[in-house]
Amino acid sequence: MMKNKVVVLLSGGMDSVTVLYHSLKEYDVIGALSFNYGSKHAHQELEYAKYHCDKVGIKHTVIKLDFVQQLFKSSLLIDGGEIPEGHYAAENMKSTVVPFRNGIMLSIACGFAESQGANAVAIAAHSGDHAIYPDCRTNFMEAMRAAMQLGTYEKIDLLAPFVDIDKTEIVRIGAKLNVDYSQTWSCYKGLELHCGKCGTCVERKEAFELAGVPDPTKYQ
Amino acid sequence: MMKNKVVVLLSGGMDSVTVLYHSLKEYDVIGALSFNYGSKHAHQELEYAKYHCDKVGIKHTVIKLDFVQQLFKSSLLIDGGEIPEGHYAAENMKSTVVPFRNGIMLSIACGFAESQGANAVAIAAHSGDHAIYPDCRTNFMEAMRAAMQLGTYEKIDLLAPFVDIDKTEIVRIGAKLNVDYSQTWSCYKGLELHCGKCGTCVERKEAFELAGVPDPTKYQ
Numbered sequence: 001m002m003k004n005k006v007v008v009l010l011s012g013g014m015d016s017v018t019v020l021y022h023s024l025k026e027y028d029v030i031g032a033l034s035f036n037y038g039s040k041h042a043h044q045e046l047e048y049a050k051y052h053c054d055k056v057g058i059k060h061t062v063i064k065l066d067f068v069q070q071l072f073k074s075s076l077l078i079d080g081g082e083i084p085e086g087h088y089a090a091e092n093m094k095s096t097v098v099p100f101r102n103g104i105m106l107s108i109a110c111g112f113a114e115s116q117g118a119n120a121v122a123i124a125a126h127s128g129d130h131a132i133y134p135d136c137r138t139n140f141m142e143a144m145r146a147a148m149q150l151g152t153y154e155k156i157d158l159l160a161p162f163v164d165i166d167k168t169e170i171v172r173i174g175a176k177l178n179v180d181y182s183q184t185w186s187c188y189k190g191l192e193l194h195c196g197k198c199g200t201c202v203e204r205k206e207a208f209e210l211a212g213v214p215d216p217t218k219y220q
Numbered sequence: 221m222m223k224n225k226v227v228v229l230l231s232g233g234m235d236s237v238t239v240l241y242h243s244l245k246e247y248d249v250i251g252a253l254s255f256n257y258g259s260k261h262a263h264q265e266l267e268y269a270k271y272h273c274d275k276v277g278i279k280h281t282v283i284k285l286d287f288v289q290q291l292f293k294s295s296l297l298i299d300g301g302e303i304p305e306g307h308y309a310a311e312n313m314k315s316t317v318v319p320f321r322n323g324i325m326l327s328i329a330c331g332f333a334e335s336q337g338a339n340a341v342a343i344a345a346h347s348g349d350h351a352i353y354p355d356c357r358t359n360f361m362e363a364m365r366a367a368m369q370l371g372t373y374e375k376i377d378l379l380a381p382f383v384d385i386d387k388t389e390i391v392r393i394g395a396k397l398n399v400d401y402s403q404t405w406s407c408y409k410g411l412e413l414h415c416g417k418c419g420t421c422v423e424r425k426e427a428f429e430l431a432g433v434p435d436p437t438k439y440q
Contacts, residue, residue, distance in 0.1 A: 061291065063287045063291075064286075064287075066284075067283045067284075067328070067332075068331075071281065071283075071332055071335060071336075072331055072332065072335040073335045097373070098331070099330070099331040099332075099334035099335050099372060099373075100327060100330045100331035100334060100368070100371050100372055100376075101331065102371065103327040103330060103331065103367060103368065103371045104324075104327040104328055104330075104331055106327075107320060107323040107324040107326075107327040107328075108287070108324055108327075110319070110320045110323060110324075111288075111292055111318070111319040111320035111321065111323070111324055112287075112291055112292065112319075114319035114320060115291060115292040115293045115319050116291075134370060134371050134372060134373060135370075135371035135372070137370065137371075139370050140367060140370040140371040143363055143364075143366035143367035143370050143371075144363075144367040144371070146363035146366070146367075147323060147360060147363035147364040147366075147367050148320070148323065150354060150355075150357065150359050150360040150363050151320050151322065151323045151354050151355035151357075151360040151363075151364070152319060152320055152354055152355070153314075153317070153319075153354060156320075
């Protein structure tokens with residue numbers, strides 16, 4: 001059987017970097033796509049995304065989405081207000097939602113994939129995202145997958161291999177794939193080091209702990 | 221019943237201008253959204269889009285999508301090659317497809333709508349588009365609608381009031397709404413006047429003729 005020709009959505013976080021290495025093993029990866037939509041932590045994330053693409057020798061494309069920062073509301077964005085602290089799945093993390101971000105990134109990746117001769121897009125959404133982010137849930141991914149397949153000549157597929165597992169399981173998979181998690185970024189605050197207190201830092205720590213994998217991150 | 225608060229996707233062509241006037245009658249229109257993705261005819265289209273927004277007094281937002289011209293393949297784009305002549309629904313018009321364009325525009329409009337306090341997005345896709353453009357078809361719209369509703373807190377709706385009628389019917393509806401079609405643009409070539417020969421000009425002429433509505437267009 002022909003392997004899927006895949007474009008990987010790569011933020012530079014733990015999950016998408018793991019999807020990249022998972023995809024390199026399972027599929028024919030034709031490139032990785034990152035977005036800069038003006039989040040506070042974009043500069044660190046994108047540096048790590050590039051690092052892994054260079055390391056494994058695949059093409060890295062960054063698309064700038066200026067309109068998100070100009071027109072959308074989210075505390076994740078520069079000038080979007082304070083990042084809340086606490087647990088990642090808690091109610092107060094809702095302010096970090098960027099409306100329909102995954103829908104937008106998947107749609108652009110879908111058109112990009114068709115233009116570049118790929119037939120699938122891989123995304124790292126996982127079950128830990130489900131509480132707060134509606135566009136990370138399984139039923140959204142299924143509807144989006146149908147839209148992508150119906151809306152393109154190549155019937156571009158959506159691969160979400162981690163959508164029903166959690167971050168702990170992702171770390172276990174990544175550890176087996178020898179993913180260097182010291183070269184990934186999670187913190188929403190975008191300071192020099194991971195803050196250790198915002199939802200995504202708390203989630204990061206917890207995942208390493210529960211997976212029984214040493215956490216290489218330097219927290220503030 | 222509360223009226224839908226709607227963002228209208230407005231290209232400045234006949235169909236979307238008709239959707240705008242239709243929406244003004246049916247819904248609470250909170251703004252119109254246009255995209256500049258580097259098509260040859262963007263400058264004319266966007267001028268007409270602005271004209272109608274100014275005329276009816278609604279906010280007009282234009283989002284520039286530079287990445288389409290840089291990374292996507294289509295004869296519709298500047299530097300994308302020759303626009304084919306002939307019938308709009310003919311096989312050779314496939315070169316004008318911009319991969320997943322409607323998926324991308326709807327996704328961005330969906331996030332924009334949620335950020336701006338709207339609860340629906342209206343799009344002018346119609347049955348004449350179905351032959352060549354997979355992301356104009358009814359089944360794509362249904363899947364995309366599900367993705368938008370599942371992927372947002374506000375369950376943003378997708379309204380495609382013309383998806384099962386053709387351009388002739390749209391012209392009839394527009395004529396009843398007193399739409400000034402002299403202030404709309406169709407031609408893919410983007411010259412000073414409508415060329416009268418490309419697929420979308422042929423389709424435009426045909427629609428007026430079949431609808432029995434005088435065609436106000438100056439063709440070359």
